Amino acid sequence: MSTGVAIVGAAESDLGVTGRSILGLQAQAVSRAVEDAGLTLADVDGLATTGVSRFSTTQVADYLGLRPSWTDSTFAGGSAFEMYVARAAQAIEAGQCSTVVISYASNQRSARSRSLAGVVETHTPEAQFETPYGPLYPISYYAMAAQQYLHRYGGSREALAEVAVAAREWALLNPAAFRHGAGPLTAADVLAAPMVSTPLTTADCCLVTDGGGAVVLTSLDRARDLPKPPVRVLGYGECTTNTSMTAVDDLTVTGAVESGRAAFARAGLVPADVDVAEVYDSFTVTVVLTLEALGFCGRGEALDWIAGGRIRPGGDFPLDTSGGGLSYCHPGQYGVLLLVEAVRQLRGECGARQVPGAEVALAHGTGGILSTHATVLLGVDR
Amino acid sequence: MSAEVPEPDEVTGPWWEATRRRILLVQSCGACGHTQHPPRALCTGCGSDRHLDWVEASGAAVVDACTVVERAMPGFAPPYVVARVRLAEGVLLLSNVVADDPYLLDTGDRLRLDWRPLPDGRALPVFVPSER
Numbered sequence A: 001m002s003t004g005v006a007i008v009g010a011a012e013s014d015l016g017v018t019g020r021s022i023l024g025l026q027a028q029a030v031s032r033a034v035e036d037a038g039l040t041l042a043d044v045d046g047l048a049t050t051g052v053s054r055f056s057t058t059q060v061a062d063y064l065g066l067r068p069s070w071t072d073s074t075f076a077g078g079s080a081f082e083m084y085v086a087r088a089a090q091a092i093e094a095g096q097c098s099t100v101v102i103s104y105a106s107n108q109r110s111a112r113s114r115s116l117a118g119v120v121e122t123h124t125p126e127a128q129f130e131t132p133y134g135p136l137y138p139i140s141y142y143a144m145a146a147q148q149y150l151h152r153y154g155g156s157r158e159a160l161a162e163v164a165v166a167a168r169e170w171a172l173l174n175p176a177a178f179r180h181g182a183g184p185l186t187a188a189d190v191l192a193a194p195m196v197s198t199p200l201t202t203a204d205c206c207l208v209t210d211g212g213g214a215v216v217l218t219s220l221d222r223a224r225d226l227p228k229p230p231v232r233v234l235g236y237g238e239c240t241t242n243t244s245m246t247a248v249d250d251l252t253v254t255g256a257v258e259s260g261r262a263a264f265a266r267a268g269l270v271p272a273d274v275d276v277a278e279v280y281d282s283f284t285v286t287v288v289l290t291l292e293a294l295g296f297c298g299r300g301e302a303l304d305w306i307a308g309g310r311i312r313p314g315g316d317f318p319l320d321t322s323g324g325g326l327s328y329c330h331p332g333q334y335g336v337l338l339l340v341e342a343v344r345q346l347r348g349e350c351g352a353r354q355v356p357g358a359e360v361a362l363a364h365g366t367g368g369i370l371s372t373h374a375t376v377l378l379g380v381d382r
Numbered sequence B: 001m002s003a004e005v006p007e008p009d010e011v012t013g014p015w016w017e018a019t020r021r022r023i024l025l026v027q028s029c030g031a032c033g034h035t036q037h038p039p040r041a042l043c044t045g046c047g048s049d050r051h052l053d054w055v056e057a058s059g060a061a062v063v064d065a066c067t068v069v070e071r072a073m074p075g076f077a078p079p080y081v082v083a084r085v086r087l088a089e090g091v092l093l094l095s096n097v098v099a100d101d102p103y104l105l106d107t108g109d110r111l112r113l114d115w116r117p118l119p120d121g122r123a124l125p126v127f128v129p130s131e132r
């Protein structure tokens, strides 16, 4: 099993409040990642990105002066980048291209471009049948998922807040994190933060920051000749489920069930093999639902399972070790930064937040309103 | 209290027309018996684009999931309830539940249909808690 493809470069752009343009941040992320790989832009013949413009990949290729033989602009919200890894691995193995850059950047905080209502396209069924009722997009959907989860399994908001509390603990160890200097967060802080859409407060919701990142992929054979240790793409899987807030019958069971099953099967691994997990934390509840769907614990068990420090630094299940979208960086579509952190953990580059001896990492992206789910398993080259 | 509601299209027209008479329609497939919402040009149960018809909903429903929105959006006055409402016919609708105390609403609560008029004569189906 596994694939013959590796990630050989990984980098962030400037993060936080940058005052920079989207393409300026893209250029930073790409050039830093290509340099990290020990390559040059001239080596890049495949490109995947989103969130720039209608012709996102074309736009970035033009800006970078590239004429790629393979591109992908699949729009799938925050999970797009985990999907790109799958498609890039396939394209490299099929010989359509040899070196792929996956990139993303947003200046949403500097540009104040985020709206509580999301983006409404008037020709969609949602514009006729959902938007008129005033749901915050995407927050109210996750809020309903949290409400139903807590109702069904009898969990508390305090227990859910552990996801945000743990994320902050990790951010305190990451100098690049937006909340690095903010001090610890308690469950009481999360509950006392301004309510947005019950039961989720602002502290249950990811940050709104600028930021971006890029990763570089090539064949494992070529990767072994490059300066940094290759990070192998072991498996991948995805599942696309809904745009409507009413399409999924059971709010608490997500498409991560299918994406995770496919990724673990392809890699020949099981959840217990994962040493470090980078799971999209758009909201605290996103993590709870995803951990259950991926099989790390049973349905309705996640709140008990994460209690007691398991997902905090030093715990036996290191989760969202950068500080996550909740406390590190959330530039709108955060999935590329899950990959960057997973690669750095497997290379042992993470300093104070390093998970000792991490050999298998999981990166799981979630987009939209639990709409798109993509799992990537990465591993050291043994 | 609502956003602008777009014009119906050729598929959703009958559904919206019925709201002028305060009738809530659900799409139902004569080939496989599947019911669905929102209306579509084909049945997601069997794929047929020739057997879809309309049935009138009874208006009885229960809360599937709900949230009280507390942040102001243009055109809306918080706090208000956004809910996934399950009709007796089986389908889920997104809607508002107009309750005296929005914070007491919970999954499983029984609801009945009500209407919020739109300026053009159409109406939005909304829900209120049933008398116990």
Ligand SMILES: [Zn+2]
Pocket: B029, B030, B031, B032, B033, B034, B043, B044, B045, B046, B047, B048
């Ligand atoms: Zn049918």
